[in-house]
Amino acid sequence: MKMITSVLSILRPVRFLLVAFTCALVLFSNAFPAFAIDSYQSNPTEGTTQLLDIQxxxxxxxxxxxxxxxxxxxxxxxxxxxxxxxADIDKQKRPENSGDAKSVEEKANNFLDKITGK
Known part of the structure; x- marks a missing residue:
């Protein structure tokens, strides 16, 4: 029995750190949601014409x-x-009409190059 209590007493600080880390993670994930800065902000009335045609x-x-x-x-x-x-084929993003858009791999490589200083 003494062995079990000694193991539990050792794990108590680890448990506290785990709970604190989880609380911090929840707090920051709610405080800083994902930003969609580069995305197109549409007007709510834009789709009405296409929807009426589809209807x-x-x-x-x-x-x-x-x-x-x-x-x-x-x-x-x-x-x-x-x-x-x-409908809206010219507004949809495809590789053919993306122009000089960078892939995720290129963006990651650029980011890693900035970090490493290359």
Whole structure:
């Protein structure tokens, strides 16, 4: 029994440090949330036009019998997919239109080079 109590008395400071570290982690994770500085800040009314067009297509599709494979493939090939079509295709980020955007690997290498002083 003495061995168990001595082990528990040794672990008491470790337990305190673990609880303190966990509390600090929770505090800082809530105080400093992730920042999305580089992201585009959209206007809440921007998507209304596209949504109305999608709603119109949905209403038309509900009134008609199911579409055939050829019509579905034709609409899907016009843009990103059958439902979205080419809506906002110019606003979406892809490797083709990213320009000089850096990959995560390049950003990490630049950061590590700054730290190491290379």
């Amino acid at each position: 119109r297509k949905t209403d038309e599709a509900a009134k008609e019998p199911p579409e055939g494979l050829k019509k579905t493939q034709k609409e899907a090939n016009e843009g990103l997919n059958e439902v979205q079509g080419a």
